[in-house]
Amino acid sequence: MNTTSLIEAVRKHFPQAVSASHTFRGDATVILRPEFLLEVARFLKEDSGMRMSYLMDLTAVDYSAFGKRPTPAFFASSGVAVSPSSEIPDENPWPGPPGEARFAVVYHFFSVAHKHRLRLVIPVNEAAPEVDSLASLWPAANWLEREVWDMFGIRFRGHPGLKRILMYEGFEGHPLRNDYPVKKRQPLIGPVN
Amino acid sequence: MEYMATACSHYDVDRFGAGLPRFSPRQADVLFVVGTISHKMAPVLKRIYEQMADPKWVVAFGVCTCTGGFYDNYATVMGIDTIIPVDVYIPGCPPRPEMVLDGLMKLQNKIQHQRTTGERAAPEPRPEILER
Numbered sequence: 001m002n003t004t005s006l007i008e009a010v011r012k013h014f015p016q017a018v019s020a021s022h023t024f025r026g027d028a029t030v031i032l033r034p035e036f037l038l039e040v041a042r043f044l045k046e047d048s049g050m051r052m053s054y055l056m057d058l059t060a061v062d063y064s065a066f067g068k069r070p071t072p073a074f075f076a077s078s079g080v081a082v083s084p085s086s087e088i089p090d091e092n093p094w095p096g097p098p099g100e101a102r103f104a105v106v107y108h109f110f111s112v113a114h115k116h117r118l119r120l121v122i123p124v125n126e127a128a129p130e131v132d133s134l135a136s137l138w139p140a141a142n143w144l145e146r147e148v149w150d151m152f153g154i155r156f157r158g159h160p161g162l163k164r165i166l167m168y169e170g171f172e173g174h175p176l177r178n179d180y181p182v183k184k185r186q187p188l189i190g191p192v193n
Numbered sequence: 194m195e196y197m198a199t200a201c202s203h204y205d206v207d208r209f210g211a212g213l214p215r216f217s218p219r220q221a222d223v224l225f226v227v228g229t230i231s232h233k234m235a236p237v238l239k240r241i242y243e244q245m246a247d248p249k250w251v252v253a254f255g256v257c258t259c260t261g262g263f264y265d266n267y268a269t270v271m272g273i274d275t276i277i278p279v280d281v282y283i284p285g286c287p288p289r290p291e292m293v294l295d296g297l298m299k300l301q302n303k304i305q306h307q308r309t310t311g312e313r314a315a316p317e318p319r320p321e322i323l324e325r
Contacts, residue, residue: 183266
């Protein structure tokens with residue numbers, strides 16, 4: 001299935017779940033409402049036309065500094081929130097961060113049988129950062145969700161043991177959030193520097 | 194990986210007597226700390242160092258173990274000499290095998306000096322530019 005038919009299939013089965021969708025250069029993205037995540041994920045895994053057996057990645061994005069950081073003087077094309085030049089034709093521009101939610105949890109699915117991919121985006125509010133866990137469907141989600149909890153502080157309902165995976169247990173804070181200062185060290189032993 | 198390059202036949206660390214890496218600290222004389230040490234790993238490193246029997250020496254291999262390298266962030270120990278005493282520093286990212294062999298020869302000279310004079314040189318203090 002190509003990207004448009006993937007998105008159409010998801011929209012047909014869950015018309016009230018999809019809040020937006022987008023394709024860019026062969027990548028299909030669907031933005032879902034958080035309460036429908038488990039149903040849509042189960043459909044993606046079990047439907048014979050989808051057969052998304054491989055959860056490739058589960059990560060999160062913090063949009064609190066989106067568009068606010070100045071572009072660096074060097075490597076201007078790699079700065080934060082740099083829009084491409086207007087001379088490049090872009091019939092399908094990126095719509096921007098999904099809504100006003102601070103975080104977005106991003107899932108990348110791949111089907112080994114049909115060789116197609118889909119990206120799901122779930123906007124997550126800062127006030128109640130909770131999403132359903134996919135660990136019951138894909139075992140890989142176990143550690144990926146632990147990493148998202150460790151780095152962003154987003155909890156996963158139904159996860160069999162949500163604890164830190166990259167940082168040690170006593171670490172305070174969630175390092176990949178934009179308000180955590182990068183150089184703030186919390187050493188277990190030894191001096192701070 | 195850089196240690197493997199040095200240990201294999203092109204650069205052959207075995208001719209310096211260092212051909213047998215042992216993965217138990219109890220049987221080892223020299224501890225090569227290769228690669229970045231995170232704050233999660235730091236107590237483990239200290240424990241391994243304490244498990245080694247005297248006389249023991251430590252080589253900081255790679256710039257991440259010397260000073261933290263280019264990782265100035267929440268996760269990296271900025272130089273393992275904040276935790277354990279280091280005898281030889283081999284900088285580089287990664288160090289060329291020739292640099293590793295040069296460091297090994299410096300360690301051999303240092304050990305030779307220890308045997309003939311009977312004293313162990315104190316680890317050098319960190320230069321002030323690194324104190325923050």
